[in-house]
Amino acid sequence: MKPMRNNYIDFLAFIIKLILGISFIYASFHKIEDPQAFARILYGYDIFPDASINILAITVPFVELVCGFSLISGWFPRSALLTINVLLSLFIVLIGFNLIRGHQFDCGCFSFDSQNQTASNIFLLIRDAFMLAGGIFLYKRTKAS
Amino acid sequence: MTFKHKKGIQKEPGVIKGVIVLVFFALVTAFIFNTLSPHRIALFGQWDPQKGVISANPDTSGAGHFTQIHSSKQVADMIRGKNCLIIDVRARDLFEQGHIPTALSFPINEFDENLPGMTARINQHDPVLLYCSSVYCTDSHTFADYLKSMGYKDIKIFSGGFAQWQEEGHKIETHEK
Secondary structure (H helix, E strand, C coil), rough: CCHHHHHHHHHHHHHHHHHHHHHHHHHHHHHHHHHHHHHHHHHHHHCCCCCHHHHHHHHHHHHHHHHHHHHCCCCHHHHHHHHHHHHHHHHHHHHHHHHHHHCCCCCCCCCCCCCCCCHHHHHHHHHHHHHHHHHHHHHCCCCCC | CCCCHCHHHHHHHHHHHHHHHHHHHHHHHCCCCCCCCCCCCCCCCCCHHCCCCCCCCCCCCCCCCCCECCCHHHHHHHHHCCCCCCEECCHHHHHHHCCCCCCCCCCCCHHHHHHHCCCCCCCCCEEEEEEEECCCCCHHHHHHHHHHCCCCCCEEEECCCHHHHCCCCCCCCCCCC
């Protein structure tokens, strides 16, 4: 019989899995719906080479969508978590880099209506850091298939 | 045994294989979806402000169909020469806050309402120069598409728009014409 503490941790892992999976699926929808707007957001980061902007705008939302579904459905869950953690790490680096150099931008994470404010970008950084911590926790707990 | 304790990615080829499967599946789906979607974008956009208005879809935004003027000095010369009608397609409140001298306000969001007044004021053979907010704005191109479909012949676009005009220190009018 499993100790009670393990049940709580299992439940916590389940909730984190749902939050991460649903967040990635939800975050992909508006980008898939309006790739032109997402491409403009990517341009606004002022980091990506011009030739890569449209390719990223087309592909990144689908990587998010597939990983979100994969995590929730249990199809290659560790692979989905690894990809999600890599994506979150990249988001943190991109947002952090722009914050450090004082470049105003819209992250375009969950909508295209975000205000270009440093405070909200710091919030994004903290939110992504929490999601990454959750992703690492899940990765360590998820058994290799 | 030490093997049991080594849980690095290098000991889990299945994880990497899974990442390749997921990413490959996502990429194939993405490109197929983009090809079939009514909101599809080109594989390469126009992201160089020096070449005009930026757009993910230069072919359908009209960015490649009209003569774009990138120099505010050239616009100033056109105003001095009185050889072009300048049209501001931004919202009316923005126009009232400040606009390029001699510009007429025909906001793109009031296009249908202003159509009779515009056709009465602008002849199809008049040279017109359109502008909107900045190089990040495609409203002037959309407006140019409307004019072209109505038979207007000589349409140019000031790609840098009001932002470039203001940044380069030109005179601004703040009252409505």
